Amino acid sequence: MAAAPVWSVDPRTGKQREQVAVEATAQEVDAAVRAAHAARSALADRAVRSAFLRSAADELQAAEDGLIETADAETALGPVRLTGELARTRYQLRACADLVDEGAFLDVVIDHPDDTATPPVPDLRRYKVPLGVVAVYSASNFPFAFSVPGGDTASALAAGCPVVVKAHPGHPALSELVAKVLRRAAARHGIPAGVLGLVHGFEAGTDLIRHPLVAAAGFTGSVRGGRALFDAAAARPAPIPFHGELGSLNPVVITEAAAGERAEAIGAGLAGSMTLGVGQFCVKPGLVLAPSGPSGDRLLKSLTEAVSNTGAGVLLDHRMRDNFVSGVAERAQLPDVDSPVTPGAGGEHTVSAGFLTVPASRLAGGDAHDLLLEECFGPVTVVARYDDESEVGAVLSRLPGNLTATVHLSEAETAGEGRGTQLLADLTPLAGRVLVNGWPTGVAVAPAQHHGGPYPSSTSTSTSVGGTAVERWLRPVAYQNTPEALLPPELRDDNPLGLPRRFDGRLER
Known part of the structure; x- marks a missing residue:
């Protein structure tokens, strides 16, 4: 059976604008996830990651006119609103780059042996590593800030995780354009195009959440759709974190x-x-x-x-x-x-x-x-x-x-x-x-921001906006009694990367 076409539709008239793509088959979803998985090593260097994020912001700025025109044609949100949202998205990418450069998100903790403690403390060194491929489910109402180049994607890339985005059917043409922009930014730093995958279609979304190489997911959308994906993530043979924003009365x-x-x-x-x-x-x-x-x-x-x-x-x-x-x-x-x-x-x-x-x-x-x-x-x-x-x-x-x-x-x-x-x-x-004495509309992108809440507003305690959003895509690892020569550079005593850390109980900047 032929794959269903994906159409761009003008909400002002209800008429189809153009066929953008076709819905991804299970084989095509598998190929996108495997390409993203293969790109993990290209994100290992923090300097490369931060440079990639900054280039992504620059490329979005260079392509602004065409992106805004397409976004308005598919969402009817208007050039003024969309221009502001794209500026916010660029800021978010650059803020994530700053976070990567600083390195505090790695949460480095080093404790040297202490035989006088009860019980005795061995040599322990702890930091956080990326989970792996992240599935991102785009939102309809923010075609930039919560879509292909949005906060889930930016924070996942900052953590060192490649991304496969399930495009929202409300703006498929824009999704394709933005994916090309981000891949162009990746190429500037020798990062494979597979670092940012894009798939279309409802079945592709369910295939994506079930793929064994997908390590976590971020979602913004309805309670019904988000809960179905949340349950699918939990029902996998190896359940994965699902960070969903589902609905809110405010x-x-x-x-x-x-x-x-x-x-x-x-x-x-x-x-x-x-x-x-x-x-x-x-x-x-x-x-x-x-x-x-x-x-x-x-x-x-x-x-x-x-x-x-x-x-x-x-x-x-x-x-x-x-x-x-x-x-x-x-x-x-x-x-x-x-x-x-x-x-x-x-x-x-x-x-x-x-x-x-x-x-x-x-x-x-x-x-x-x-x-x-x-x-x-x-x-x-x-x-x-x-x-x-x-x-x-x-x-x-x-x-x-x-x-x-x-x-x-x-x-x-x-x-x-x-x-x-x-x-x-x-x-x-x-x-x-x-x-x-204020109003909730307007979510500042700032280190202290928290955009999440008790269920059903979100499925986890994390935030999808602000610097701590990167924590969703990391897991801690501790090394015990590991020779210095075998340790990752982030955990060595001489701190060759100049990272902020807690060293024998003292906070070092």
Whole structure:
């Protein structure tokens, strides 16, 4: 049977643009993984790795115009948004190169023998080594930053792991172009093209996660798709780490005092955050706990005005559009749910932003209203209005894990008065990033960043953004009583590579 064609589709019209490739067969997936496995030695030298990452950033910059044009044609995200995302992606690659040059991620620890300890300590030397080939599953909503050249790929290459990417069907032409750019950067440093493999197709994705030479996987996407791959990774004869980002509601709590101080500003800020990128951010605030009463009414009036002035937008593909339209319609039909601004179909190819309101007491039980506690991808949020503080705690206690959780406090509450401290404590178990008086959309690429959280927001405790993302693709190895001449240079006493390390209990920079 002939392989199915892979088409590039314009989400603004729903029409096919061009055939880009064909879905990979099991044999082609095997060939891509084996080529990546064979390229491991080319990444062994840290200097080569960091130079490769910098060249990848440079090549992406040189090819920017064509990449942005193709990305916009396949995602409808717009040149301004895409240009910023590509700049972020280049920064991420260069930040990973800096990490490789520094070498702290190797976590070198050397302990010399100590016969006086109980029990005695032998000569022990520990550092981290790359796992092997990493499978990366691209996201639809970030065609650069969470796709072929994104954080999973950059951090895996920084760790010394070759990558095979399963392209997202929403931007296959862009995926092919970016893969060529990265391979061109690899060639500049004598690294084989197989260091970055690319496959298309649903079956290719499942073949990839089951391949015996794949040592770990990174995924950003839906709960359903991610959970299926997570289970497949665990069911292998030799299970592998699966670092998946699956879905997040990103709750927001607004105290009555905060609404009393600045209801209008909070309403406008919420509108901007929930409609940013047509609501297609994994950190979109999807549930807001706001007070009843006059201050809450002012907040809703501001939110209504701002959302009403937001134009219709195009989602990433028509399947997502259909899911959004049916999803908001199902939620709006629930008892006691109102639609001050009705979300849904904005046109044949577009959707309109809106929000739903519901009494918070409706979310404290376990009925059909639980649907409101599930992520709805697109420009919609649910505002649950509470009458007293106990309802806030009751709703929060029923939430699954999230990427983010936000609280808006008054000036006095931020100074330690009132419930600010308790609310922060209540939100911390729910999310990997907790915000005060801000909005979760926008994830800075920084060493202290954490983009992950309790399940189902992610399947592990790691981050997919920031310097520590590289730790996902490494494992520790300790050498005991090993002669100096046989040790890797990273673990030798004279430290020929000048690495930061912990040497007999002392931190050396």
